[in-house]
Structures are given as C-alpha cells and as structure tokens.
Amino acid sequence: MEAGQTLSVFHTRIINGSxxxxxxxxxxxxxxxxxxxxxxxxxxxxxxTNYAGTLxxxxxxxxxxxxxxxxxxxxIGASKPESFLEFGRYVSLGAQGSIxxxxxxxxxxxxxxxxxxxxxxxxxxxxxxxxxxNINPYAIPVKIGQGSFISSGSYIxxxxxxxxxxxxxxxxxxxxxxxxxxxxxxxxxxxPGKIKSQGLVRLFEKDLEITASEHFAQTDCPLIxxxxxxxxxxxxxxxxx
Numbered sequence: 001m002e003a004g005q006t007l008s009v010f011h012t013r014i015i016n017g018s019x020x021x022x023x024x025x026x027x028x029x030x031x032x033x034x035x036x037x038x039x040x041x042x043x044x045x046x047x048x049t050n051y052a053g054t055l056x057x058x059x060x061x062x063x064x065x066x067x068x069x070x071x072x073x074x075x076i077g078a079s080k081p082e083s084f085l086e087f088g089r090y091v092s093l094g095a096q097g098s099i100x101x102x103x104x105x106x107x108x109x110x111x112x113x114x115x116x117x118x119x120x121x122x123x124x125x126x127x128x129x130x131x132x133x134n135i136n137p138y139a140i141p142v143k144i145g146q147g148s149f150i151s152s153g154s155y156i157x158x159x160x161x162x163x164x165x166x167x168x169x170x171x172x173x174x175x176x177x178x179x180x181x182x183x184x185x186x187x188x189x190x191x192p193g194k195i196k197s198q199g200l201v202r203l204f205e206k207d208l209e210i211t212a213s214e215h216f217a218q219t220d221c222p223l224i225x226x227x228x229x230x231x232x233x234x235x236x237x238x239x240x241x
Contacts, residue, residue, distance in 0.1 A: 047115035048095035
C-alpha cells in the first residue's frame with residue numbers, strides 16, 4: 001500500500017486536533033482498501049443535535065482491521081505512548097460515544113456501540129483505600145467480543161471482558177470478566193451489570209431483517225426462526241455501504 005492510498009481510506013467531518021505523536025495503522029489487505037472505509041464524524045444514527053465531529057487523541061497506537069464508522073461528537077483516544085486501541089471489521093460508535101485507552105482496548109468484528117456509551121480501560125486517577133492502604137491498578141485492559149451490541153448510555157469500565165455476541169442493556173455498568181461464566185450470547189444488565197439470560201442476539205442477517213419487517217407490518221405476534229449464533233452478517237455489512 002502506498003502512502004497516498006491511506007489518506008483516501010479516511011472520510012472525516014471535523015476532526016479536532018489529535019494530541020501526541022502516535023500511530024494510525026490499517027491492518028487491511030490492499031484488495032479491500034477503498035475510499036471511505038474509515039468514516040469519522042458522520043451523523044449516521046441521528047441521535048445528536050451537536051455536530052462537533054470527532055476528537056482523535058493519538059499518543060499511542062490505534063489500529064483498524066476493516067470498515068469503521070463513528071457518529072458526531074465522539075472521542076476516540078489512545079491516550080499514552082504505550083496505549084493500544086484496536087477496532088475489528090464493521091465496528092460502529094454512536095453519537096456522544098467515548099473510547100479512551102490507557103493500556104489496551106480491543107473491539108472485535110461486528111460490534112455495535114450505540115449512542116452515549118463510554119468505554120474506558122482506566123479510572124483516569126489512582127485511589128488509595130485509607131483503611132487498608134491499598135492502591136489498586138487504575139488501568140486494566142478491556143476486550144469486547146465479536147458481534148456484541150452495546151445499548152445506549154452504557155459504561156464499560158476497566159477490566160471488562162465481554163464474550164462474543166453479548167447484548168448489553170441500556171445504562172448498564174460493566175466492570176468484570178463476563179467470559180468466566182461460560183455463557184453463550186449473554187444478556188447483561190444493571191449497575192453493576194449481571195448476566196440475566198442468554199441466547200438473545202442482535203439480528204445481523206439481511207434476509208431475517210426483511211422477513212421480520214414484513215411480518216411485523218401485519219401482526220404483533222412473535223416471529224419464530226430457529227437459528228443459532230449468526231454466521232451471516234450481511235445486514236451489518238450492508239449498513240456500512
């Protein structure tokens with residue numbers, strides 16, 4: 001890939017000055033590169049009246065592995081020289097979203113982060129327990145598994161690990177490794193977040209989206225479709241075109 005190609009991959013609206021001298025990396029095959037692959041500051045979700053664009057903080061490394069889009073008034077940051085932030089393929093970040101890595105945040109393929117969500121691997125400040133004297137680590141890596149859906153207003157704190165196809169309820173606070181519970185496609189809700197059930201996944205298949213739309217235009221009765229974990233993400237991919 002030539003240097004000139006990289007610039008056309010990014011389509012941006014109002015990027016406020018990046019800080020530091022970090023690195024933006026594209027871990028994408030040359031055959032997949034095209035204009036607008038990485039879209040920053042576009043009002044795709046229509047959840048904001050503030051069109052402030054994107055604040056990109058770049059002291060560490062930010063790596064994209066495929067198509068990405070962010071809405072308006074968002075913060076994306078690798079805040080220290082050693083910080084690492086990675087986005088998988090077809091990841092989206094909604095309006096007023098904020099993602100800041102002090103150590104490491106890895107977001108896998110097909111993750112949707114809706115409006116007003118925060119993902120931080122740090123408390124930003126150290127705290128001391130005056131009874132025990134303990135000062136605990138204030139930055140612990142975060143990982144969000146493939147196909148997860150983070151509903152509006154949720155806060156993902158340091159040390160959080162989400163299994164693939166996690167569904168997070170609105171205004172939840174996540175603060176631990178949920179993969180340790182060995183639950184497939186968990187539904188997580190609350191403050192702090194707890195696994196409430198399992199097996200509820202966001203529709204990604206284009207054919208199912210069309211079928212569901214036609215069905216509910218006629219009735220409010222449930223539509224019964226027996227499929228397992230999604231393997232077809234055509235609906236998700238199509239929304240990025």
